[in-house]
Amino acid sequence: MDALVAVYGVRPWNWHTRQPPFHVLVGTILSQRTRDEKTDLAARAVLERFPDPASLAAASLETVEALVRPANFYRTKARRLREAAAILCRRYGGRVPESLEELTALPGVGRKTANCVLVYGFGKAALPVDVHVHRIANRLGLVRTRTPEETERELWEIVPDRHRLLVNELLVKHGQTLCGPRNPRCVECPVNALCSAGSGGLKDEGRAQEARRGRNGRDSL
Known part of the structure; x- marks a missing residue:
């Protein structure tokens, strides 16, 4: 983690x-x-047009759809945004709740999204795990897990408190920059010497993934 902080x-x-x-x-x-x-x-x-829950909840669905159109599934997301904004106004006085349970009860908010709000919005220790974090944590050899939920639990046990807020940010940056799903740039990697896939180990990882695909019909990473 210290090495990734130094780079990113x-x-x-x-x-x-x-x-x-x-x-x-x-x-x-x-x-x-x-x-x-x-x-x-x-x-x-x-957010430039509707910067708070009250204004977003009162907006027309058509207007919100037009604004969020660059995002995939924009119609579904526009509806969920308005519904979530209305709930924030109705239940929480226009404030975003600060617990995982309350956040995941909002429309369109799963565990990863809720954890992102806790980390980035409130600075609370949480571990958002997306495909990048799940893949990189397994490739590095930090965990051996099959699902993001398992990865979150395992990382929580092994990551020092001072780094928990940074896990998502650093592993996502690393996955987008050097450690891509295919053809990772291991020679340039700042943690190559610490990585289970580094120094030729990536071939072993590839064989393991092929074996998993043979068993499950898909690549679990």
Whole structure:
């Protein structure tokens, strides 16, 4: 983790993860199955027009759809954003709740999204695990898990407290920059010597993935 901090820093790259809790919530809902640049484009558009839950809840669905159109599944996400904003107004006085249970009860908010709100919106220790984090944690050899939920539990046990807020940010950056799903740039990797896939170990990882595909009909990573 210290080596990754030295390379990538600790400041979030995405616009929506550098914002207040409501903005983080909106941006993270929009980010599902959407590239970062499209996410930030859609989040900026809707939040510049409707910067708080009350204004977003009162907006017409057609207007919200037009603003978030850069995001994939924009119609579904527009509906969920308005519904979530209405619940925030009705139940929480226009504030974003600070517990995992309350956040995951909102429309369009799963465990990863809720954990992102806790980390980026409130600075609370949580471990958002997306496909990048799940894949990189397994490739590095930090865990041997089959699902993001298992990865979250395992990482919580082994990551020091001082690094928990940074796990998502650093592993996502690493996965997007050097450690891609295919053809990772191991020679340039700052943690190559610590990685189970480094120094030729990637071939072993590839064989293991092929074996898993043979058993399950899909690649679990």
